[in-house]
Amino acid sequence: MTTATIPEVSPRVGPVEGLRQSLTLAWRTVVQVRHNPWEMSDFSIQPIMFVLLFTYVFGGAIAGSTSDYLTFMLPGMVVMNMLFVTLYVGQGLNTDLTKGVFDRLRSLPVARWAPLAGRIAADQVKQAWSIVLVLGVGMLLGFRLGTSVAGLLGAVVLLLVFALAFSWVAVLVGVVAKDPERVQIFGFTALFPLTFVSNVFVPAETMPGWLQAFVDVNPISILTDACRGLMLGDPWYTGAVAVPVVQSLVWAGVILAVFAPLSVWALKRRV
Amino acid sequence: MEHAIWAEGLVKRFGQTTALDGVDLAVRPGTVLGLLGPNGAGKTTAVRVLATLLQPDAGHAAVRGYDVVRQAHQVRQLVGLTGQYASVDEALTGVENLVLIGRLLGMPRKRAKQRAHELLAQFNLSDAADRAVKTYSGGMRRRLDLAASLVGRPPLLFLDEPTTGLDPRARSELWELIRNLVAEGVTVLLTTQYLDEADALADEIVVIDEGRVIATGTPEELKAKTGGQSLAVRPAEASDLSAVVSIVGELAEVSPDVTGDLVTVPVSDPHLLPAVVRRLDEAGVVVTELTLSSSSLDEVFLTLTGHPAGSQDESEGSPA
Known part of the structure; x- marks a missing residue:
């Protein structure tokens, strides 16, 4: 009679316990990556390829020299890569929902917020890795910091905060999408235009006026400005860097305020 | 006497479809209740309500006296759930899956590992412990699903169609494992569309069709009631x-x-x-x-439900 003894039953999950459960679930996501090198290559090899392609194929034509273009483009490349990495939050969540893992988790006595928190915590680990990777490759190719290590750390923190907010967009897509492939399709159809119609790859001044108007309010441009300011400074970004930094944080706040409740609502409807 | 599982007047609707239309259940501790019905009868919905995954639109249900809506967290500590929708992670190995659940249940790392290997040995999966679950056969997969619901040694086990799609050998292996658990005193709620399965495992059978209970009794009583x-x-x-x-x-x-x-x-x-x-x-x-x-057992079923077992293909439960 080992199994049938009545266990002690606790009335609720404490916040510390919930946090521990979230970290356990984040650990699971990291182990998944270890088992699935393809995903690893997606957010490792793809950004390296992009850096190389843009620098050596377009760089000379756009900026006159590949090294100038690398300096100009790399902060934006980090921003773009950050957006694409958040998609794994949606893809992973969608896989859990379609395969039934999410229901298994919900049937366990764990905090209701732990599965989502675990995903987003794991995303932060992947984000940190891909930021380091893109910057590392850039530095090997000749990218040099124009400011200080403090500026660089500030940019990394800003990117992680923005990723934290933007991953809620991915959560919503993951909940709404029928299968994991559709999460990828969303990535290509929504994120590519969003990042290309920005100042990531070229300065906005060369674009027609109506397009510039969009580029100026695009949060991707604003975040790229902030990263250029924090990593490069003058002459790549002139003016007070605090402006795009604060604007980026406001954008992150708005995205979080809209998409977090929307995602939780959609998730409750789906399960 | 207090019931291990008790439900009264459960109603659950999905849009226009009424999946449960006033279901009553009572399961004594240490017994096996077989919830028998064709596809789309509402079996899965009933289990999902009792396992706190769905909230009923009307009626009440309790597990060991804990209300499945108001005291869901307590219920989750008492119930192990195995079903096609309560699955393990295919990307992880068998042992990683079980360790994950042990850790989520609050076990220290070492204890979780020990429990995982214990269960893998018990379910004859030790050789596959370090292989990704996506390489498992159907029978191995179900055994791991069952093991996953037992990590915390729950006194109640909900098995939703545990052998659907398994070959006869894997099926009888799983039956044996379930019998062993019952011998240890676990209360089991089992849904199935196979009459022989309910006959082989259940102390009592509840036949449901179109969201309603249409017959209740021991397998012998049901056979007598519907006649040979x-x-x-x-x-x-x-x-x-x-x-x-x-x-x-x-x-x-x-x-x-x-x-x-x-x-x-x-x-x-x-x-x-x-x-x-x-x-x-x-x-x-x-x-x-x-x-x-x-009448074969299938005809008993036909007599009760008005249509043969497994004749309706419509799926039930929450939208996929």
């Missing part, structure tokens, strides 16, 4: 129908089922057929059909 055989009588004249119904009903001591002009009744007494023939003759009723057919 059934008698069908079709009068030549439609005007004789009521006479046939009353004669057959009186002799069989149950009220007959009338479909069109065909009167059917379960037969448990071998003297019924000659008695019916005599009385019909005395009453001057001419019949075009008079058949006695021995």
